[in-house]
Amino acid sequence: MKVTKPNDFKFSIASLIVMALLFWQTMKLPTSSVSNEVGPIFFPFIVLLVWAVLAILLLIGSFRPLTEEEKAAKAKKDASTPEEVAKAKLDFKRSMMFFGILFITVILINILGYFVSTTIGLTVCLTIIGWKWWKSLIYAVVANGILYAIFVYALYVPLPSGILF
Helix, strand or coil: CCCCCHHHHHHHHHHHHHHHHHHHHHCCCCCCCCCCCCCCCHHHHHHHHHHHHHHHHHHHHCCCCCCHHHHHHHHHHHCCCHHHHHHHHHHHHHHHHHHHHHHHHHHHHHHHCHHHHHHHHHHHHHHHCCCCHHHHHHHHHHHHHHHHHHHHHHCCCCCCCCCCC
16 A cells, blocks of 8 residues: 555654653543542543544545545645745744744643743744734733633632742
């Protein structure tokens, strides 16, 4: 069998590897002490299971022969203009920046706490997509405040406070 969609193949393999690492970490979470209660492992397990199914479907689809429409789209993509190539590179850079910001935000949660780190991360992301920095900051503070209130006061789920704050 020949891989007809190499990008889908690469992405599905990378997704399965990341999913396996996250699954390994998820298995370290405690299960519920009550037999009929859903424990902290339940939701991450379901998300990872859905992710695995989707990644496997994408992997299988990467071997499927291309349709005529897909062949035409691929030929058009191969004959793209320099402006389209520059836009695609910019989109890729932005995507990588978002992943980097997400990664840094996750690391900073334990240091700065949930509210401060996610406010910084969301403000930077919104600024990158073109929002004015002050609008980004206002939106991030309000959105994180609402989420914080829902989790802490309505669901009684404590969010990380961090070392510094």
